[in-house]
Amino acid sequence: MKASHIFFSTALVTGLLISCEPTIEPPVDMGYNYFPIDTGRYYIYDVDSIFIDCPTYNDTTHYQVKEYYESTFIDASNNPAIRIERYYRSDSTQSWLTMTPDVWFLNRNTTRLEKVEENLRFVKMTYPVDMDYSWNGNAYNVLPAQDYYYQGQDVALNNGIYQFDSTLTVVQYQDTNQIQYYYFTETYARNVGMVRKQEYDIETLMVDTNACGPWPYTGLQWYQVPKLLRIQKGTIVNYKIIDYGFE
Secondary structure, eight states: OHHHHHHHHHHHHHHHHHHHSOOOOOOOOOOGGGSOOOTTEEEEEEEEEEEEETTTEEEEEEEEEEEEEEEEEEOTTSOEEEEEEEEEESSTTSOOEEOOSSOEEEEEOSSEEEEEETTEEEEEEESSOOTTOEEETTTTSSSOOOEEEEEEEEEEEEOSSOEEEEEEEEEEEEEEOSSOEEEEEEEEETTTEEEEEEEEEEEEEOOSTTBTBSOOSTTOOGGGSOGGGSEEEEEEEEEEEEEEEEO
């Protein structure tokens, strides 16, 4: 009997000790690694810019843009920042030329990532990543308020050059109707950064089948044709990453 009591008491004490141990929760995935900010990083993008003003004008310009995270510094608000150097060239056979002298840089704190582009500060991301949350991307600049929101977290993306297993898209502006189409997004890959940028700034969609010359869609009314196939006036800009790393 004594042995049974000893065994029972030992088991009870052991159980109490185990039950009193704190529960270790897994760390919260804030989403910081969708947009790494280490110095020395570089990104090279193919950029296609299309301007349409039918029936008289349709022009496509192709060039390349490079962003390089050059150094850290303390900005005017006394916050640490990453200085960004930007370059462009017409294609890979040409030398890089320095872009606008306006300052571009990054700031990040625990709740948001801000990027200054041509002296305008944008709130690019908020943390933790929350698919049900939206924020004013123009909160710290002079532009009208604009709601940003997340779309498509951890989505695989193949751009024909790279396969990214986990991407996140930020929709910066979306407003479409039967005569206009506005859609601005940036897509980020974990441990890489921005891998795609899309800007659809379509001022006028055709609702008159004679607006841009002979109507090419036989048997279809204008509302039966996808919007991006009946652009009358507007601009499309697409960035696609073709190289990245450290230097």
